[in-house]
Amino acid sequence: MVAVNKPSGWLSIPDRHDVEIPSIRTWLEKKYPEIFIIHRIDRETSGLLLFAKNEIAHKYYNQLFEKRQVKKIYLGLTLGSIAENSGTIAQPIEQHPSVLGKMRIGRNGKPSVTHFQVLERLKGYSWVEFDLETGRTHQIRVHLQHIGHPLACDVLYGTADPLLLSSLKKKFKLSKEDEAERPLLHRLALHAYSIEMKTMAGELIKLEAPLSKDLEVALIQLRKFAKV
Numbered sequence: 001m002v003a004v005n006k007p008s009g010w011l012s013i014p015d016r017h018d019v020e021i022p023s024i025r026t027w028l029e030k031k032y033p034e035i036f037i038i039h040r041i042d043r044e045t046s047g048l049l050l051f052a053k054n055e056i057a058h059k060y061y062n063q064l065f066e067k068r069q070v071k072k073i074y075l076g077l078t079l080g081s082i083a084e085n086s087g088t089i090a091q092p093i094e095q096h097p098s099v100l101g102k103m104r105i106g107r108n109g110k111p112s113v114t115h116f117q118v119l120e121r122l123k124g125y126s127w128v129e130f131d132l133e134t135g136r137t138h139q140i141r142v143h144l145q146h147i148g149h150p151l152a153c154d155v156l157y158g159t160a161d162p163l164l165l166s167s168l169k170k171k172f173k174l175s176k177e178d179e180a181e182r183p184l185l186h187r188l189a190l191h192a193y194s195i196e197m198k199t200m201a202g203e204l205i206k207l208e209a210p211l212s213k214d215l216e217v218a219l220i221q222l223r224k225f226a227k228v
Contacts, residue, residue, distance in 0.1 A: 001061065001199075002028060002035065002051040005209040008187045012040040012049055024049055039065050042138065047074070047192030048209040060200050065135065071196040074130040074140060075119075075211070077189035077218070078149040079158060081228075082126045086117040089143040093136045102156055103138045105146050112136045114143045123168075123226035125152065127219065129193075140190060152189035162186035163218055168225035185218040 004024050006012070011023040021043070028035045028051060036058035038050040052058035064070050094109030096102040113133035120127040126149065130140050141157045144150050150158025162183030166172040174181055196206040211219075 001038075001057060002032070002053065003207050003209075004028070004049045004051070005212075006041060006046060006049045006192075008044050008046040008212060008214070011043050013037055025051070038062060039135070041192050042141075042188065042190070044188035045074075045190045045192060046209075046212040046215070047190075048195055048207060049192070050195065050207075057200060061197075064197050068133065069197060071194075072132045072135065072192070073194040073196075074132065075191045075193045075215075076128050076130060076140060076144075077152045077163075077185075077215070077222075078126045078128055078144055079152055080124065080126065080149045081121055082116070082118055082128065082147070082149050084118075087115075089114045089116065089147060091143060091146055093139060093142050103136070103142050105142060110134070110136055112139050112143070114140055120223075121228045122222045123228060125222060125226065127222075141188075153185055154188050163189075165221055165225075168221060184221055185214055187214070189215065189218070191215055 006024055011021050013025045014023045015021065025035060025037055032053060034054060036052040038052055038061045041047060041049055052061055090113045091105045092107060092109035093103050093112040094106035096104045111134065115131040115133065117129045118126050119129055132139060141151055141154055145157040152163055163185040164181055164183055166181055191211055192209060194206060194208045198204050
């Protein structure tokens with residue numbers, strides 16, 4: 001197995017419609033003669049992505065995901081302060097009937113369960129841990145939109161507005177070198193943090209992907225200027 005900390009903006013596997021966008025599988029193929037993706041994460045999501053080095057391992061780990069024998073933890077920055085410290089969102093998810101590539105809550109959708117725990121409360125934001133019981137497309141994003149607290153910088157389910165230091169710091173001044181302010185964060189504020197499962201040898205392992213630099217910097221500035 002190969003574990004990768006995927007940068008935001010990279011695809012998990014190549015897309016025939018977006019050939020210019022780099023993919024992790026194409027990058028890995030330069031080093032490994034055979035590589036098989038075990039699961040996927042959204043292009044704009046950073047974090048842990050797993051690949052198998054052979055067909056036997058691929059089949060084994062795929063079955064673990066299909067049978068929900070994998071514990072997946074995500075971390076995300078949501079807009080607004082979520083009222084509960086912890087809870088569960090259980091709403092079925094289906095494809096949006098008119099917007100290609102978008103999902104929505106719908107009674108004909110597949111059962112979808114997201115457990116959440118608020119780790120930190122910041123002015124205008126919540127730093128949250130998500131434990132996925134199911135793994136539907138855009139599950140966290142759709143569920144958060146449903147409760148009125150979409151992820152920060154989520155173009156599809158929330159707002160495209162970037163996180164700016166000027167919105168946090170009262171006496172913000174642009175440096176002489178910069179013509180315009182550079183956002184602290186301007187991509188989906190979601191990170192695939194950890195996966196816990198049994199290896200083919202029966203050993204329980206936990207893999208963790210450190211936060212990407214942009215999310216880490218955004219959190220540092222929020223803790224400094226947006227304390228509750």
